[in-house]
Amino acid sequence: MSRLPVRKTYKLFIGGDFPRSESGRTYEAQGQNVARASRKDVRDAVRSARGAFGTWRGMTAYNRGQVLYRIAEMMEARTEEFADLSKGRKEVEAAVDRWVWYAGWADKYAQVLGTSNPVAAPYFNFTIPEPTGVVGIVAPDEPALDGLVARLAPVIVGGNTAVVLASEPAPLAAIELAEALATADVPGGVVNILTGYRSELAPWLAGHMDVNAIDLAGADGEIPELERLAAENVKRVVRGRADRQSPYEIAAFLELKTVWHPIGV
Amino acid sequence: MTDLERKQDRSPVPSGWDYAPAPESRDIVTLEERYGLYVGGEFVEPRSGEHFPTISPASEEQLAEVAQAGAEDVDLAVGAARDAFENGWSALSHSERSKYLFRIARILQERSREFAVLESLNGGKPIKESRDVDLPLAAAHFFYYAGWADKLEYAFPNRRPRPVGVAGQIIPWNFPLLMLAWKIAPALAAGNTVILKPAETTPLTALLFADVLRQAELPPGVVNIVTGDGRTGAELVKHPGIDKIAFTGSTEVGKAIQRELAGSGKRLTLELGGKAANIIFDDAALDQAVEGIVNGIYFNQGHVCCAGSRLLVQESIYEPVIEKLKRRLTTLRVGDPLDKNTDVGAINSKQQLEKIEELVASGEEEGAEIYQPPCRLPEKGYWFVPTVFTNVAQSYRIAQEEIFGPVLSVLTFRTPDEAVEKANNTPYGLSAGVWTEKGSRILSMANRLEAGVVWANTYNRFDPTSPFGGYKESGFGREGGLHGLEPYLELDDSEVRG
Numbered sequence: 150m151s152r153l154p155v156r157k158t159y160k161l162f163i164g165g166d167f168p169r170s171e172s173g174r175t176y177e178a179q180g181q182n183v184a185r186a187s188r189k190d191v192r193d194a195v196r197s198a199r200g201a202f203g204t205w206r207g208m209t210a211y212n213r214g215q216v217l218y219r220i221a222e223m224m225e226a227r228t229e230e231f232a233d234l235s236k237g238r239k240e241v242e243a244a245v246d247r248w249v250w251y252a253g254w255a256d257k258y259a260q261v262l263g264t265s266n267p268v269a270a271p272y273f274n275f276t277i278p279e280p281t282g283v284v285g286i287v288a289p290d291e292p293a294l295d296g297l298v299a300r301l302a303p304v305i306v307g308g309n310t311a312v313v314l315a316s317e318p319a320p321l322a323a324i325e326l327a328e329a330l331a332t333a334d335v336p337g338g339v340v341n342i343l344t345g346y347r348s349e350l351a352p353w354l355a356g357h358m359d360v361n362a363i364d365l366a367g368a369d370g371e372i373p374e375l376e377r378l379a380a381e382n383v384k385r386v387v388r389g390r391a392d393r394q395s396p397y398e399i400a401a402f403l404e405l406k407t408v409w410h411p412i413g414v
Numbered sequence: 415m416t417d418l419e420r421k422q423d424r425s426p427v428p429s430g431w432d433y434a435p436a437p438e439s440r441d442i443v444t445l446e447e448r449y450g451l452y453v454g455g456e457f458v459e460p461r462s463g464e465h466f467p468t469i470s471p472a473s474e475e476q477l478a479e480v481a482q483a484g485a486e487d488v489d490l491a492v493g494a495a496r497d498a499f500e501n502g503w504s505a506l507s508h509s510e511r512s513k514y515l516f517r518i519a520r521i522l523q524e525r526s527r528e529f530a531v532l533e534s535l536n537g538g539k540p541i542k543e544s545r546d547v548d549l550p551l552a553a554a555h556f557f558y559y560a561g562w563a564d565k566l567e568y569a570f571p572n573r574r575p576r577p578v579g580v581a582g583q584i585i586p587w588n589f590p591l592l593m594l595a596w597k598i599a600p601a602l603a604a605g606n607t608v609i610l611k612p613a614e615t616t617p618l619t620a621l622l623f624a625d626v627l628r629q630a631e632l633p634p635g636v637v638n639i640v641t642g643d644g645r646t647g648a649e650l651v652k653h654p655g656i657d658k659i660a661f662t663g664s665t666e667v668g669k670a671i672q673r674e675l676a677g678s679g680k681r682l683t684l685e686l687g688g689k690a691a692n693i694i695f696d697d698a699a700l701d702q703a704v705e706g707i708v709n710g711i712y713f714n715q716g717h718v719c720c721a722g723s724r725l726l727v728q729e730s731i732y733e734p735v736i737e738k739l740k741r742r743l744t745t746l747r748v749g750d751p752l753d754k755n756t757d758v759g760a761i762n763s764k765q766q767l768e769k770i771e772e773l774v775a776s777g778e779e780e781g782a783e784i785y786q787p788p789c790r791l792p793e794k795g796y797w798f799v800p801t802v803f804t805n806v807a808q809s810y811r812i813a814q815e816e817i818f819g820p821v822l823s824v825l826t827f828r829t830p831d832e833a834v835e836k837a838n839n840t841p842y843g844l845s846a847g848v849w850t851e852k853g854s855r856i857l858s859m860a861n862r863l864e865a866g867v868v869w870a871n872t873y874n875r876f877d878p879t880s881p882f883g884g885y886k887e888s889g890f891g892r893e894g895g896l897h898g899l900e901p902y903l904e905l906d907d908s909e910v911r912g
């Protein structure tokens with residue numbers, strides 16, 4: 150007689166915890182009941198992302214790089230589970246390798262993107278990249294796992310914290326990823342993942358006054374409306390693509406700070 | 415006249431500070447009675463048929479009439495820019511492009527006095543500033559970007575840099591020619607063509623710049639200049655033939671532009687307002703810091719987006735700083751912009767003066783303490799006495815809103831943490847100042863301040879090599895430096911907007 154498997158309850162990922170939606174709602178996706186987040190959950194997720202921002206950006210670049218590498222380790226260990234929820238092993242391996250690639254950028258992008266500037270006055274003048282803050286990510290539907298990783302990794306390697314709206318039709322890989330993140334030394338709140346209806350959640354994320362940038366990779370017909378909402382606090386709007394991998398994907402979520410330091414005896 | 419001004423009129427001017435007038439001659443500037451639009455390399459009559467007067471804010475005297483470009487005019491300018499882009503400019507060898515920009519830089523240097531006088535005449539800023547700051551920096555900006563034009567592949571290795579196309583550029587009235595340089599130089603260096611819209615109240619140096627282009631023999635249509643008010647800017651923003659919009663101005667208008675462009679996929683950079691903190695620690699060189707405070711807020715009548723409009727003084731030195739500051743204020747000479755002794759010129763427009771007066775009145779109503787030095791103001795024109803508010807709470811409008819005038823709000827702090835918290839407590843994030851003799855503190859403060867530019871033991875200093883631009887609601891994108899090229903280039907492997 151075969152054993153009846155124990156199923157998983159698919160929940161949200163906010164501040165390092167796995168709560169149900171405060172609304173008590175679920176929807177069915179990929180044959181499972183999945184939490185259907187509310188706009189209150191969006192606000193909670195943004196608050197937790199803002200709370201984690203100081204800690205995360207304050208860590209050394211070396212340390213952040215090691216945390217990203219640890220994510221790759223945790224994903225590798227769950228390859229089978231991820232393969233079941235994505236297009237298979239190949240996608241999982243691509244996603245793991247992507248984390249490793251971005252992990253290596255943590256202590257290098259500032260050297261590629263920053264400058265020292267020869268001003269015509271006695272100042273040491275330099276320009277350094279800094280994280281913009283809280284980034285909203287509307288994750289692509291396709292590929293659900295690697296597409297999410299392609300958008301999330303460049304955001305957090307730069308010291309930002311993230312609120313992710315998982316793919317609406319294919320949210321399970323995102324939740325599986327949350328479980329990997331929870332065991333990968335990523336401080337609670339650095340990554341928050343919401344599942345639910347994009348049309349219910351994306352406008353609240355795009356219009357939120359404490360979100361600094363938004364990646365509309367998974368948005369489509371609603372892009373004009375989301376970009377209009379984003380103007381409310383001059384958000385940085387990125388139309389990310391799931392197939393991009395470069396240090397300029399990191400740069401899209403960075404601010405440039407220029408400092409004039411006096412030179413004198 | 416407000417109560418404020420009446421009060422000042424009664425105050426005696428300290429006799430020791432009377433200076434004989436030292437006016438710069440206006441003869442060097444020759445103005446037309448009426449200007450058309452500069453489209454396709456020549457001045458054309460506006461199809462709109464409308465003109466409006468442009469004045470000197472120091473005397474309210476009409477200087478000339480300029481065209482109010484309408485939708486059809488903007489369309490013609492965009493057509494000329496597109497034509498120039500596709501038929502020559504973008505395909506021109508990069509070293510030739512570079513040499514055109516070097517020519518422009520040189521001609522600006524040669525004609526700098528003429529431009530400086532006109533800038534002060536039309537905008538109200540002291541000749542000392544237009545002569546020593548605006549003009550040298552504008553020329554330097556062209557010189558800097560001239561050198562980039564044929565070196566772009568070294569700035570962005572492996573990214574195949576190529577021009578975006580036609581850029582619409584909308585600039586403010588506080589540094590008319592300098593903002594023109596900040597916009598046009600990187601755009602042309604990157605191989606784009608442009609339509610520039612100068613501010614409604616300060617079109618004249620941009621129109622004179624057309625003559626520099628003639629002398630430089632720049633191909634027609636590479637730079638087009640359309641004058642007008644906000645309606646002209648709106649036409650430019652929504653024109654489908656434009657690939658990129660660059661705007662410098664208020665946060666309110668910036669947001670409206672971002673909304674207008676939503677969904678269009680057009681590139682956008684915004685350089686918007688600010689409410690910068692200028693932070694003075696107790697170990698700072700106080701006399702130097704006081705000079706920096708004055709330069710931070712009274713430079714260019716406070717019409718500076720990065721002005722140090724919130725002074726944060728460490729409590730232990732509050733009294734000596736305020737005392738020194740007040741004493742220094744009594745020595746500022748307010749008056750004729752063309753007088754070489756003038757420190758603070760005319761407010762740029764009646765509208766701006768009314769806005770400053772309204773905010774200053776709100777400061778008094780909310781309970782802040784006002785100080786204005788004794789000062790005699792000219793009878794005609796728009797003027798505002800350099801003003802300091804003390805006893806300011808963070809919630810007051812004068813501590814929250816951009817005044818864009820010679821008005822300083824003073825707050826205090828005890829610890830570096832408190833200074834950072836107060837400095838960052840604003841939706842803006844353009845600039846900040848830090849005054850301390852401790853290098854490690856400079857860097858730790860610079861690290862924690864949410865601002866695109868941090869000046870240490872200096873303020874309001876600019877350089878073409880130094881990127882400038884904001885965090886948060888002060889905008890996005892950088893002008894100046896290597897980073898200032900990026901908004902005007904298509905680059906491989908980049909979905910970065912702006």
